[in-house]
Amino acid sequence: MSTICAISTSLAEAAIGIVRLSGPESLPIAKSIFRGKDVEEKPRYMHYGHIMRGDEVIDEVLMVYYKSPYTYTKEDMVEINCHGGAVALQRVLALCLEKGARLAEAGEFTQRAFLNGRLDLPQAEAVMQLIQAKTNLAYDVALTHLDGDISRKVTEIRNVLLELMARITLAVDYPEEDEEEISYEALEEGMRGVASSLERLLKNAEKGRLLEEGLRTVILGKPNVGKSSLLNALSGHSRAIVTDIAGTTRDTIEEKIQIDGLPLILVDTAGLRETLDPVERLGVERSKEAMERGDFILYVLSAEDPLDDEDRKTLQFLKDREYLVIINKVDKELTIDVEELETYVDGDNILYSSLLQKKGIEEIQDAIVERTLGKQLSLGEPLLQNQRQIGLLKEALHWCEDAISDLEQREAYDYIEVNIKGCYESLGQVLGENTPDILGEVFSRFCVGK
Ligand SMILES: Nc1nc2c(ncn2[C@@H]2O[C@H](COP(=O)(O)OP(=O)(O)OP(=O)(O)O)[C@@H](O)[C@H]2O)c(=O)[nH]1
Ligand SMILES: [Mg+2]
Known part of the structure; x- marks a missing residue:
């Protein structure tokens, strides 16, 4: 994995600005340009010193070393607190590049946080949403996503699907086991529950759209x-x-x-x-x-x-x-x-x-907010705004509806399982996953070898 670096703060005139490094070479690169106390010994401490190009002082800084895996990206990271404004930051950045770091691409620190498993995909998307939020309300919604509300809800739905699939697999592959076979009615009830959860999420997403537009x-x-x-x-x-x-x-x-x-x-x-x-x-x-x-x-x-x-x-x-x-x-x-x-x-x-006497205006304002978003937000259901997620949820609902209609027609179980699996996988993509480990789940739950 390469070591990336970037200016993580605005280039506008400001008191401080931060150059950030992430990757295995972060510390060696930082040490090669820093003159001050040894940074390696004390992670998470601010170290006072100077950034040097040979004998030339580039900037007076505070530097922090974050040791893997307890960092934003889970990799070794260094943050150099420079003087604000474009010049100091660009000088320090250029020096890091000279020493072998690569310029980070847009969103690459967060991408690494996701790839290294510190954030799931909706959380990573929430980070972008936080940064882009233009209103308090949009920011608060993004915070709930960063806290993982989307993943929790989606995982909850997926667990229901997993359980249903496991029971189907058991019935189809191990008919000799005396576990009670799952009925069409029970499957149908399960899938209707999933459909209504997905519909609720999508209805809430409509409110999410209002936040944006x-x-x-x-x-x-x-x-x-x-x-x-x-x-x-x-x-x-x-x-x-x-x-x-x-x-x-x-x-x-x-x-x-x-x-x-x-x-x-x-x-x-x-x-x-x-x-x-x-x-x-x-x-x-x-x-x-x-x-x-x-x-x-x-x-x-x-x-x-x-x-x-x-x-x-x-x-x-x-x-x-x-x-x-x-x-x-x-x-x-x-x-x-x-x-x-x-x-x-x-x-x-x-x-x-x-209105002539300016009376009742606040009550009108409060009522508008309460009647449109207020109630929804306090329900604690995730308010989806992300089109990728919404698209996948719609796809999942589609699979779910197909499963229900197949169940009504009493189609064969393995036929129905395809639809349930489609629903499960669409939801997995919401979380950034691709391959569900269904068999592992079956064995761990039902102890077939017994
Ligand atoms: N007494 C009183 N007059 C008001 C009040 N609110 C508005 N008005 C007056 O009512 C008249 C009409 O107000 P507008 O806001 O133009 O009404 P509108 O509904 O937009 O009227 P149209 O555009 O013609 O359809 C104006 O002379 C306002 O000053 C109020 O609370 N009390
Ligand atoms: Mg008018």
Whole structure:
């Protein structure tokens, strides 16, 4: 294995920067360019000294030696804490290269950590996700992946599959053993359990997508109820024009915002009403399209307007959607019939605001987060975002569904086993494995030689 090195920190002007080495030659290379106390004797200690090219001082540094296998890559590693900024770092790096290290490729330290078994593949992928996270929420999700939540869940599912395969193998290959033969019903039940676990993971992954792309949140309601005021309140500046003229917003307006790290694409729309004005009518059409394409709907009503048929028509659609109803203008007289409203929508989804007086905005923000990601995140199920993993899970689900339909048809066991094995192997690829040791598992579990 070659020894790799790289600048592991930013090249921007900074107090310190780190050049990192990994591989068997890390220590010899480091010793050949370091003048200071002997680094070999005390791993994990910071050693003060200078990086030298012959008699020339290159930089004043602190150096740490990490002894294999207790390192990030499980190989011998050295970290040289140099002065920050591009010059010092590039000088030290160049010297390491001269002494025989090779420039690391992108992600190569983490790749080695994976190849040497310190991280599994989803954990290695989580490292990249951590570094790339743009919001607190995305970062927290990546942390749960680094902690191994994906592997735990996938392994749990695989263990079920392994058990089923082992019992099939036993029934097919060793029919003379008096272990009770597994029934079609039991197999079917097992595979249905696996299917629903996979479906849950994939459904959660849909939430993961929202974290990356942003939750399309469409603000709907009749003219003049305060839709544009809501967009402005949530985005914290005057993005959309607000007037007391009904029909002010004629086209959909989009604005990217974040609430507690949840990225949102807010869409303000033209007020819903029957109108003869051709421009406004087009706007209303677009509002309806936006409603279709939205992940989440904020339906705004005015406290002083009774519900009308236009409202009723839209409210009916909300049941099947993720939504909140916001009764705005509560600074005015509350003439809206909340009881009737509750025949259309869940009372828990109704919030009150006075955007004019800046009241109720925080409650709206909290409710959006809670209703979209909050609940999901606290469930403790992994929130997958990685397309490779999602693709493999879909593949696994496919095998699983094939197995179930074969079971329903009472196909031969070894036929069914192929599908179960396909499912198992797809999941193995999630973890970065290729060859499952099924036979070993059979013998260890069932003591056939007995
Ligand atoms: N009293 C009161 N007025 C409000 C409140 N929120 C908004 N308004 C006023 O209501 C009027 C309409 O607000 P907008 O935000 O433009 O309403 P809209 O739903 O976007 O209207 P259209 O774009 O025409 O469909 C403006 O004059 C706002 O100042 C509120 O909480 N209380
Ligand atoms: Mg408007």
